[in-house]
Amino acid sequence: MDVSDPEDNSYEDYYNSEGLEDFGLCKKTHVKEFSNAFLPVFYSITCALSIIANLTLLILFIKYKTLRKVLPLHMVISDILFTLTLPFWAVYASSEWIFGDPSCKAISLVYMVSLYSSNLFVASQSLQRFLDIACVVSTTSIMNSPKRNNIMCILVWLFSVLGAAAHVSFVEMQKFHEHYICTHHFNDKVGWKIYLRFQMNILGFVVPFLVLLFCSVRLPCAVVVRSTLKVFRHETGFTVMFFLLWFPYSVVIFLHALQDLHIFYACTTNIHFDFAIHVTECIAFMHVFINPVLYIVLNKKVWRRLRNACKTPREYLLEESNSSSLVSNPGGAIELKAVQRYQAHDLSISAERPGNFLPEPM
Structure with missing residues (x-):
């Protein structure tokens, strides 16, 4: 969800936009109609696909001990947590927030923690593979692999919770135009609003993507020739897919931050940004089922087990x-x-x- 509102991109922005056009107030009726019609359907389909993909991978992890790894398992848990929030956002997008203020904060917390952690776990898997191979090549290791992976998991969840706490501290249920909304309420603290947008970009996209990019470039150089193509395909697949899913959303969030700084203020520009945030957000949310599918397809052992299990x-x-x-x-x-x-x-x-x-x- 957008930083200013987990579903609706801030009702206040819809009715209080500073940019005025030829006909007075900047009304965003078409944006509201689009979100009310499209988002519930999209969230429902995404939720169903995510349940199928993540439960399939989770069952394989449970059934086959040789496939069970710490970081991929935590990635699946994170994506499942994210999926559990989608039915609430679907109901919210179709009407209003009907679940009360405590649920507003709780669902927003789970949503933000799972969003950050999912992206960080994708990057952590590449970093783990790079460290394992680099330690073998250099014949030196600061700590053993299981201990390092456990520390990485703890750090990912810690950073995700801290990042989500900054969001949730401003989230509350409000009554606006006879409708209950679950949104960020910044009052006059515009600085915090801009900070959260940049935090979303840095922690949710820039850091994971730089880690993925570094590993996709360096890792093939550190492995033996026989495994170079396999490693390159795996790392490049996750890096390219991560970029395609999250880069458009990050660009639009950055443009919204510029809008908050009043660099953009025309009504038509605001409306285009609102449409863009919904579309790119939906593209980014597809990670919740693409991550497990990509992991299954690119991992030959997992794919072989799944294929044999279906026979x-x-x-x-x-x-x-x-x-x-x-x-x-x-x-x-x-x-x-x-x-x-x-x-x-x-x-x-x-x-x-x-x-x-x-x-x-x-």
Whole structure:
């Protein structure tokens, strides 16, 4: 949600814009109609896709111990928390805030914490891979990988909570034009409003993107030739996708900060900014289901497990039979060999089901 309002980009801005055009007050009826019609549908679809994608990845982490890593697991948790706020914003976008003031603050807190943490965890995974490979190449390590990953998780959640606290301290439910709204209330503290916009850009986009960019450039240079293409594809995929999702939103937030400084004040410009913040925000919110899908597609081990989990026993046997190097023998030697492989595969899966669901550090 925009810094000035988690759903509606500040009702006060809609009715109190300083830029006046040919017909007096700057009314933004079309922006309101667009948000009321489009946002509930978008939030609902995004919520459904996110639940499917993140639960699929979470089930794979729970089912297969070898796939369970700390940072990806925390990324999934963060995206699930973000997803849980979307139904509230969908209801809010269609009418008004009906959940009360405590829920306004609580939902805003979860939303901001999960937004910051999701982006930081995406960057932390690249940083973790770079540190692991760099330590192997240099044969020096300040601390072991599990301990370092746990510290990174703690730092990500800490920075996310601190960043979200600055937002939530200004959030409250208000009654405006006979409607209840859940929005930031800055009074005359315009400086805080501008600060939160820049914090959103720096902590939510600039820092994660610079980490991703650095790792995507440096990491392929530190690995052996055989793995260079695989590492380059993985790092570049996340970096490019992160940029495409979040750069437009960050630009519009920056332009809104300039608008708060009264560098832009024309009514038509304000209306265009309001449309832009809704569109780019929706693009950015797609990260909640793109992150797990991208992780599954770019990680061969995860993709292989998911593909095998979706196969029926008959399909598995047919694939094993086709890949077998044995020639057909009387009595079905190939099929017997495939059955034996399937049974061995099934036993290996069962052996990977631990008694607890705690992640295994990378």
